[in-house]
Amino acid sequence: MGKKVVEIENLVKRYKELIALDHLNLAVEEGEIFGLLGPNGSGKTTAINCILALLYFDKGSVKVFGKEMQPDSYEIKRQIGVVLQNVAVFEELTVQENIDYFCGLYIQDKMVRKKYVEEAMVFSGLEEFRKFYPKKLSGGLLRRLNIACGIAHKPKLIIMDEPTVAVDPQSRNRILEGIQMLNKEGAAIIYTSHYMEEVEQICSRIAILDKGRCVASGTKEELKSMIKMGEKIHMEVMNLLPFQIAEIKELRHVYQVEYQDGMLEICCSGGKHNLVHILDYFNSREIGFGRVYSELPTLNDVFLEITGKKLRDSAETA
Amino acid sequence: MQVFKAFFRILYKNKASLLMYIVIYLGITLIVSNAMQEDGKTEFSGISLDIGLRNEDKGYLGKSLEKYLESGNQLMDVPKKKEDLQDAMYYQEMDYVLLIPEDFTEKFKEGEWEGSLEGTMVPGSSSAYLVEQEIQGFLKTVSMYLKAGCSTEQASAWSLRDMEQKPKVRFLENGSSQELPSGFYYFQYIPYVFLIMMILGVGASMKSFQDKDLAARNKCSSMSFLKQNLQIFLGCMVYMMIVYLVFMVMAWVAVREYMFTFRGFLNAANAFLFAVCSLSVSWFAVQFAKNTAALTILSNVFGLGFSFLGGVFVSLDFMGESARKLAKFIPSYWYVAANQEIQKVASFAEGGKVYQSFLIVLMFSLAFFSAGLLANRMKVKSK
Ligand SMILES: Nc1ncnc2c1ncn2[C@@H]1O[C@H](COP(=O)(O)OP(=O)(O)OP(=O)(O)O)[C@@H](O)[C@H]1O
Ligand SMILES: [Mg+2]
Numbered sequence: 001m002g003k004k005v006v007e008i009e010n011l012v013k014r015y016k017e018l019i020a021l022d023h024l025n026l027a028v029e030e031g032e033i034f035g036l037l038g039p040n041g042s043g044k045t046t047a048i049n050c051i052l053a054l055l056y057f058d059k060g061s062v063k064v065f066g067k068e069m070q071p072d073s074y075e076i077k078r079q080i081g082v083v084l085q086n087v088a089v090f091e092e093l094t095v096q097e098n099i100d101y102f103c104g105l106y107i108q109d110k111m112v113r114k115k116y117v118e119e120a121m122v123f124s125g126l127e128e129f130r131k132f133y134p135k136k137l138s139g140g141l142l143r144r145l146n147i148a149c150g151i152a153h154k155p156k157l158i159i160m161d162e163p164t165v166a167v168d169p170q171s172r173n174r175i176l177e178g179i180q181m182l183n184k185e186g187a188a189i190i191y192t193s194h195y196m197e198e199v200e201q202i203c204s205r206i207a208i209l210d211k212g213r214c215v216a217s218g219t220k221e222e223l224k225s226m227i228k229m230g231e232k233i234h235m236e237v238m239n240l241l242p243f244q245i246a247e248i249k250e251l252r253h254v255y256q257v258e259y260q261d262g263m264l265e266i267c268c269s270g271g272k273h274n275l276v277h278i279l280d281y282f283n284s285r286e287i288g289f290g291r292v293y294s295e296l297p298t299l300n301d302v303f304l305e306i307t308g309k310k311l312r313d314s315a316e317t318a
Numbered sequence: 319m320q321v322f323k324a325f326f327r328i329l330y331k332n333k334a335s336l337l338m339y340i341v342i343y344l345g346i347t348l349i350v351s352n353a354m355q356e357d358g359k360t361e362f363s364g365i366s367l368d369i370g371l372r373n374e375d376k377g378y379l380g381k382s383l384e385k386y387l388e389s390g391n392q393l394m395d396v397p398k399k400k401e402d403l404q405d406a407m408y409y410q411e412m413d414y415v416l417l418i419p420e421d422f423t424e425k426f427k428e429g430e431w432e433g434s435l436e437g438t439m440v441p442g443s444s445s446a447y448l449v450e451q452e453i454q455g456f457l458k459t460v461s462m463y464l465k466a467g468c469s470t471e472q473a474s475a476w477s478l479r480d481m482e483q484k485p486k487v488r489f490l491e492n493g494s495s496q497e498l499p500s501g502f503y504y505f506q507y508i509p510y511v512f513l514i515m516m517i518l519g520v521g522a523s524m525k526s527f528q529d530k531d532l533a534a535r536n537k538c539s540s541m542s543f544l545k546q547n548l549q550i551f552l553g554c555m556v557y558m559m560i561v562y563l564v565f566m567v568m569a570w571v572a573v574r575e576y577m578f579t580f581r582g583f584l585n586a587a588n589a590f591l592f593a594v595c596s597l598s599v600s601w602f603a604v605q606f607a608k609n610t611a612a613l614t615i616l617s618n619v620f621g622l623g624f625s626f627l628g629g630v631f632v633s634l635d636f637m638g639e640s641a642r643k644l645a646k647f648i649p650s651y652w653y654v655a656a657n658q659e660i661q662k663v664a665s666f667a668e669g670g671k672v673y674q675s676f677l678i679v680l681m682f683s684l685a686f687f688s689a690g691l692l693a694n695r696m697k698v699k700s701k
Contacts, residue, residue: 052538071543078540088531092328092522104320105539149535 002030005157005188011060013046020046022212033183035203036192043212044192045085048161081155083163087146089134095145096130099152106153120152140171159190176202196299210307227305229297230270236290237264321546325553328523343511351503370396370415377423382474386456414449456481501576504569505585505657509650510625512593515561516600517617520554524604562593584660591679592653598683602690624650649682
């Protein structure tokens with residue numbers, strides 16, 4: 001276990017009657033990419049704003065680098081880089097001036113700053129656009145600028161709130177790779193998203209939020225092992241009869257079968273050789289089938305099982 | 319000084335429109351002060367007006383009024399018939415037509431002369447009202463002597479003598495057209511340009527820093543919030559000083575001698591206080607601007623609004639009582655008041671009223687600053 005970078009205990013945040021955070025507990029350790037996964041309105045941004053002392057909360061405590069976080073904890077803030085959900089750059093400043101401005105809030109030394117700004121531009125692939133004003137940047141480039149402004153001062157903790165919203169796949173991959181690179185260089189990262197594929201791809205540990213509560217947390221393997229589903233098998237089968245479906249349901253480990261438009265979906269809990277058993281069954285009954293493939297559970301399945309609802313927007317990911 | 323630097327970088331992006339206002343301003347003042355000065359000079363050199371006159375008065379007074387008008391003006395006969403009269407007015411280019419009825423002296427003695435004189439101003443003649451003032455002035459003097467017990471003849475004679483002696487004093491007292499130094503005109507229109515330049519210049523920068531997302535990001539940084547705000551404040555002050563100094567340098571170029579008089583000094587102080595006040599107003603206005611376009615509109619609303627209502631462009635003498643009452647709640651009114659008062663005082667020591675206006679402008683600055691602070695708090699809270 002590494003040192004704790006962020007510790008949230010029993011955090012409660014209310015907006016009048018609405019409870020945005022409901023006794024939230026989280027701990028982020030050094031060197032990890034910590035994913036906060038949750039649907040729209042689950043409280044991700046609220047949690048992050050509480051960590052950053054941008055919001056007052058009603059109950060609980062937030063510690064960053066082992067110290068209580070306050071609005072005037074400037075020494076702690078010096079170590080933090082933020083990329084908030086909405087793009088926040090100066091329209092009137094160029095790419096380079098923007099990065100320099102935000103870097104300059106942390107780094108006074110001009111030479112060091114110059115170097116850092118240059119590195120941030122290379123990092124985000126904005127060198128060619130240094131003289132551009134934000135208005136002239138494409139959506140993806142703008143997001144990259146937004147990130148560059150947040151990380152130029154080489155913080156030890158980087159907090160990113162949905163940095164890839166509305167970004168084309170190419171830019172997105174670049175951003176994700178960049179985040180992994182920052183992590184390799186030693187920064188702990190808190191990353192929120194409602195795109196589970198992203199979170200699954202880069203995060204070493206994940207907390208799933210729903211309605212302001214942390215419903216599950218752990219590595220993605222741990223999360224997946226929490227749920228019943230161990231494997232999902234898809235088969236192309238024509239004209240399957242109801243009694244046959246019932247028979248499949250009786251097979252070992254199978255706990256749910258769905259059949260629709262010639263596609264059979266079989267959920268199996270744990271165990272090995274599920275596919276073999278199922279194929280045996282089809283052979284013995286001499287039922288023909290087309291393509292067959294097997295899937296391990298995704299975080300979407302985890303979320304679905306834990307909360308009983310689907311993660312929104314997950315289908316739109318590239 | 320990151321914040322300070324960024325403040326000016328943003329401000330600098332507006333340089334084109336800011337420069338434009340300086341040019342507009344210089345244009346206005348140059349034109350106006352030239353035009354006014356020429357006007358003033360013609361009055362004093364006593365260029366004559368063309369007055370059509372028919373005197374039917376059987377008494378003595380009509381004659382002396384005629385005599386009075388004759389000195390310095392061109393008198394000409396007018397026909398009896400109304401239609402012919404109008405033609406004559408047009409073709410002979412008269413400025414004013416006066417008909418003195420036959421019972422004028424009688425009525426005057428009884429004190430019922432008001433309305434018995436029939437004067438017609440020719441539309442479009444800018445100097446016609448001067449004639450009316452001359453007539454009124456003369457008759458007032460005569461009636462004074464009459465009241466004192468003089469005979470009509472004596473009153474007329476003395477009045478004639480009096481009026482010839484002090485025409486200039488009369489103009490000054492009426493205040494309708496006195497010769498003012500071009501320094502006066504240089505400073506008269508400053509509220510307009512200061513308000514616009516402050517709101518446009520400082521506004522764009524302040525707007526950016528108040529943007530919700532940018533503010534959040536700035537707050538996350540390791541530079542203290544106080545330090546950031548101080549730098550913005552400093553930026554505002556420096557910008558204000560720059561604008562002020564630019565206008566003082568231009569004043570120095572345009573009306574150099576005037577600037578070295580005590581009046582010039584008072585005007586400079588007045589302008590400085592109004593610069594402070596404009597900055598305050600701009601801080602207030604920014605709270606209501608959603609974006610840069612709104613800022614441009616607001617700058618005009620405040621710039622033009624305060625200028626008209628405060629009597630910067632059009633003297634409040636020409637406006638109604640209620641407009642004048644309203645004007646007292648507008649800082650530019652006090653600026654203009656001070657500006658005019660400065661021309662009347664003879665030394666620093668006499669400037670009581672001027673200093674009073676200074677103080678009021680200063681209080682307006684405080685008021686707008688506080689109101690802006692309040693609006694800002696409310697805005698932050700509602701988010
Ligand atoms: N200023 C506010 N006033 C009132 N309610 C708020 C405010 N900010 C957020 N909320 C509510 O708090 C809940 C959590 O919002 P939050 O923005 O933290 O969600 P999120 O997980 O970041 O969602 P998204 O994926 O859309 O960014 C939502 O129900 C939201 O409507
Ligand atoms: Mg959010």
